[in-house]
Amino acid sequence: MQEERLAVHLRDRPAQLLEAKKKGIKIIGYFPGNYVPEELIYASGAVPLCLVHGGGSQTADAALSVVPHVICPFARAQIGERLLKNPYYSMIDMLVAPITCQHLKKVAEVWEYHGDLEIFKLGIPHQHNNDFELEYFTDRLRALKDRLQTFTGNEITNERITGAIDLYNKMRELLRKISSIRRTSPSLVSALNFVKLNHASFYADPAFMVEVLDSVYQELKGKHQAIDTDKPRILLVGPNIGYGDYTVLELVKAAGGEIVIEEVCEGIRYYWNKIENKGDLFQSLARGYLVDRVPCAFMRNSAKKRLDFALKLVKDFDVSGVIWYELLCCETYDSESYFFAQKMGERNIPVLILESDYSTAATGQLKTRIEAFIEIIKGVTG
Amino acid sequence: MIELLKLCGFEEHEIESELPRIEKAFNKLGITDEDIKRGKQRLTKYYDIELKGVRKVFRLIVRELVDAMLLKEEGKKKIIYGFMSPGVDVIGSAVVTKSKEMFVIHHCWAFHIVFGCIFGKMVPILEAAEKKWLKAGVVAHCANVKTLVGPIVLGLFPKPDLLITSGLMCETAPKTLDLLHEIYDIPVIYVETCHDRGIGEYYDEIMRTAALTAKNMKILAERIGDVVGFKITDDMLLEVQDAKGKLQNAFSKVRQLVASSDPLLLSPTHDNIWMCLNMLTLSIDDIAEAVDAIDTLYEELQERVNKGIGVVEKGAPRIMVVLPAGQTDPRLEHLLCEVGIAAVVSDTSIPMPMPSGKELKDPYMKYGLGIALQALGPCLAIRIPIIVEGCKKYNIDGVLDRFHVGCRVVAGDALLIESAVKKELGIPVLLLEWENFDPRVYNHEQYKRRLEVFKAMMTKKSS
Numbered sequence: 001m002q003e004e005r006l007a008v009h010l011r012d013r014p015a016q017l018l019e020a021k022k023k024g025i026k027i028i029g030y031f032p033g034n035y036v037p038e039e040l041i042y043a044s045g046a047v048p049l050c051l052v053h054g055g056g057s058q059t060a061d062a063a064l065s066v067v068p069h070v071i072c073p074f075a076r077a078q079i080g081e082r083l084l085k086n087p088y089y090s091m092i093d094m095l096v097a098p099i100t101c102q103h104l105k106k107v108a109e110v111w112e113y114h115g116d117l118e119i120f121k122l123g124i125p126h127q128h129n130n131d132f133e134l135e136y137f138t139d140r141l142r143a144l145k146d147r148l149q150t151f152t153g154n155e156i157t158n159e160r161i162t163g164a165i166d167l168y169n170k171m172r173e174l175l176r177k178i179s180s181i182r183r184t185s186p187s188l189v190s191a192l193n194f195v196k197l198n199h200a201s202f203y204a205d206p207a208f209m210v211e212v213l214d215s216v217y218q219e220l221k222g223k224h225q226a227i228d229t230d231k232p233r234i235l236l237v238g239p240n241i242g243y244g245d246y247t248v249l250e251l252v253k254a255a256g257g258e259i260v261i262e263e264v265c266e267g268i269r270y271y272w273n274k275i276e277n278k279g280d281l282f283q284s285l286a287r288g289y290l291v292d293r294v295p296c297a298f299m300r301n302s303a304k305k306r307l308d309f310a311l312k313l314v315k316d317f318d319v320s321g322v323i324w325y326e327l328l329c330c331e332t333y334d335s336e337s338y339f340f341a342q343k344m345g346e347r348n349i350p351v352l353i354l355e356s357d358y359s360t361a362a363t364g365q366l367k368t369r370i371e372a373f374i375e376i377i378k379g380v381t382g
Numbered sequence: 383m384i385e386l387l388k389l390c391g392f393e394e395h396e397i398e399s400e401l402p403r404i405e406k407a408f409n410k411l412g413i414t415d416e417d418i419k420r421g422k423q424r425l426t427k428y429y430d431i432e433l434k435g436v437r438k439v440f441r442l443i444v445r446e447l448v449d450a451m452l453l454k455e456e457g458k459k460k461i462i463y464g465f466m467s468p469g470v471d472v473i474g475s476a477v478v479t480k481s482k483e484m485f486v487i488h489h490c491w492a493f494h495i496v497f498g499c500i501f502g503k504m505v506p507i508l509e510a511a512e513k514k515w516l517k518a519g520v521v522a523h524c525a526n527v528k529t530l531v532g533p534i535v536l537g538l539f540p541k542p543d544l545l546i547t548s549g550l551m552c553e554t555a556p557k558t559l560d561l562l563h564e565i566y567d568i569p570v571i572y573v574e575t576c577h578d579r580g581i582g583e584y585y586d587e588i589m590r591t592a593a594l595t596a597k598n599m600k601i602l603a604e605r606i607g608d609v610v611g612f613k614i615t616d617d618m619l620l621e622v623q624d625a626k627g628k629l630q631n632a633f634s635k636v637r638q639l640v641a642s643s644d645p646l647l648l649s650p651t652h653d654n655i656w657m658c659l660n661m662l663t664l665s666i667d668d669i670a671e672a673v674d675a676i677d678t679l680y681e682e683l684q685e686r687v688n689k690g691i692g693v694v695e696k697g698a699p700r701i702m703v704v705l706p707a708g709q710t711d712p713r714l715e716h717l718l719c720e721v722g723i724a725a726v727v728s729d730t731s732i733p734m735p736m737p738s739g740k741e742l743k744d745p746y747m748k749y750g751l752g753i754a755l756q757a758l759g760p761c762l763a764i765r766i767p768i769i770v771e772g773c774k775k776y777n778i779d780g781v782l783d784r785f786h787v788g789c790r791v792v793a794g795d796a797l798l799i800e801s802a803v804k805k806e807l808g809i810p811v812l813l814l815e816w817e818n819f820d821p822r823v824y825n826h827e828q829y830k831r832r833l834e835v836f837k838a839m840m841t842k843k844s845s
Binding site for chain 2: 065066067068069070071099101102103105106109110112113115119120121122123124125126127130132133136140297298300301302303304328329330331332334335336337338339342355
């Protein structure tokens with residue numbers, strides 16, 4: 001029932017947002033990676049939209065008229081979605097572009113060059129060993145607040161920020177609880193459904209989404225049972241899963257595997273921690289979004305931290321194999337895969353490294369490799 | 383060997399005293415008699431080695447690599463490598479000026495010139511890195527980073543006491559150093575840079591990002607001070623910055639002379655030699671030698687102007703080259719001259735406008751501002767007008783954008799630079815997808831044909 005409610009909401013969402021625009025409400029897009037506090041956008045009275053479409057070759061290819069193939073397919077898809085008039089991408093009034101990897105940074109530059117969109121570049125220090133780096137990010141969040149106030153004409157009060165943090169904390173907590181059900185009962189919520197739910201949270205009205213997630217959780221909780229399947233339990237690691245990039249998730253399921261948990265930088269809302277909702281709220285947001293989280297691979301000193309987190313997930317979710325799913329030309333994840341596979345190998349944890357450029361032509365090869373991997377795990381654990 | 387060293391500007395008395403060291407260093411690098419022979423051929427073919435200024439520059443470069451190869455045997459107490467972190471040359475110069483027992487180097491630069499440009503031996507180095515995490519293929523990992531990893535995994539470079547990098551131009555360098563730290567247990571420090579200024583605030587907010595870099599540089603200087611065992615003072619850094627400022631001025635005079643020349647005075651093969659010289663960690667005395675080399679070159683070029691001597695025909699089409707010259711292989715730049723195209727200026731040598739009233743006393747802020755003003759650092763919307771205005775200023779007939787696929791920052795701009803230049807100036811643009819540090823991409827016949835067509839388009843347009 002919740003699935004249908006959500007589907008109807010998402011179907012009607014572009015029209016609702018266009019109506020809102022007519023009433024003067026601003027639609028503000030931002031790039032994924034979980035470095036942009038959407039709480040600030042929400043507190044400004046604007047609608048935050050995380051631009052996370054990806055997975056289709058058509059949009060990624062359309063961007064090749066603007067940027068070369070060495071820009072990753074997800075970043076190219078962001079350019080392509082706008083070129084091909086995706087309604088969400090066409091309706092945004094402003095973009096908040098986090099300075100994260102070079103690929104998404106380049107997309108923001110391309111959009112900035114075309115000059116038809118207000119852009120705020122949110123500086124993200126790539127390390128936070130020193131206090132001044134956190135201060136820098138805090139300062140940039142204050143600058144974002146100022147820009148949002150000017151742009152929307154609404155004052156962003158502490159009260160409004162507190163309300164927004166509270167709302168998004170609820171969303172994160174519910175996603176965490178739903179995800180954690182997979183620890184013991186993976187068949188209750190498939191990876192594909194969980195990722196779709198997660199993606200929906202980027203486009204749906206946040207208050208509505210919290211309501212849906214709560215209902216989903218209540219339904220699942222009632223059915224909760226002990227380990228309910230003997231399928232190989234997989235951890236999925238990677239830079240990005242776009243809204244629509246579901247081939248690997250589908251292939252793993254079809255091959256008889258069960259992705260029980262994901263560690264993905266872009267495309268999956270980071271739900272492990274909540275933002276502290278007291279004290280200096282900007283410091284709190286800065287800490288929550290920059291420090292208290294697992295860093296993406298483009299951050300400094302991140303390989304070991306990310307490995308340790310993956311090993312924890314392997315243990316906590318009783319994982320029997322890891323699929324490392326990267327996008328073609330993502331240089332940081334590709335480099336790190338060497339180290340990751342080596343370290344997992346030392347612990348006898350099988351790793352399959354896959355890469356995609358969103359081309360459908362590669363699906364057959366992906367299918368064969370995933371099937372073989374699942375068979376190998378079955379052989380090891382069976 | 384002696385002939386090769388003479389070509390590289392070594393005087394006879396110096397050869398006599400230095401030859402054993404140089405032979406030892408070259409042996410470590412696996413340089414054979416065959417390589418020496420090839421090196422001599424390449425030096426005379428690709429460089430204006432008859433110019434004393436050019437030879438003097440080669441001497442400084444070769445000397446730094448030799449020192450680098452022998453630092454263990456010669457008892458250097460601490461070894462620090464900088465990689466894609468430009469401030470290291472300044473702090474490094476301060477360190478080596480103060481103590482001969484320390485060694486700080488931007489390793490890739492001298493190695494690229496000697497091992498790559500002179501001896502043409504870079505391929506096995508790249509292949510060694512590709513067997514690790516920088517695999518070959520469509521992913522297009524930057525070969526610059528491969529030239530750091532290759533020598534380390536092959537044991538050519540000794541394990542340093544500290545590695546330094548920044549995210550100034552890419553994430554590949556810091557990620558690689560992250561892995562070098564995890565796999566080889568080498569301490570690493572990262573200098574933070576953040577390109578977050580939008581087009582409307584680009585110059586107004588420059589001090590904000592400069593300050594972030596400056597704070598990181600200060601910490602870097604403290605860390606280096608801990609490693610080498612003495613404090614790096616502001617005065618030491620200001621002295622180096624002052625000396626390097628003189629070197630910049632000398633370069634600037636040469637560049638202006640070349641940019642306004644017809645016929646073209648000097649082959650663009652030399653562009654990366656200047657870049658390398660600027661990045662060496664020279665002591666204050668050696669920087670003075672570098673200034674002398676460039677001043678000598680200027681006088682020699684002025685003489686060419688007076689005599690009407692050039693390296694391409696007078697009236698040849700004038701182009702701007704976007705991005706630096708091939709850093710391990712001079713063949714493409716040489717081919718430009720062979721085809722009869724005058725590469726008079728590069729976008730990277732066009733100075734960025736310094737915000738007014740920004741004369742700084744603090745060496746770290748000076749550095750931070752320099753980084754914030756780097757020609758390749760700006761966003762696309764700032765870069766394009768620099769190129770377009772540069773084309774107008776230097777009366778350019780066409781633009782060659784040889785974009786380095788290993789670098790997402792510059793590769794990502796190429797298509798829009800092309801369309802903007804064509805739209806705003808109506809001049810031909812040739813895009814060459816290539817790898818700045820990988821000689822395997824060089825395809826003579828294909829490049830020659832494309833450059834000939836490019837030249838014909840420019841000639842037709844101007845006639």
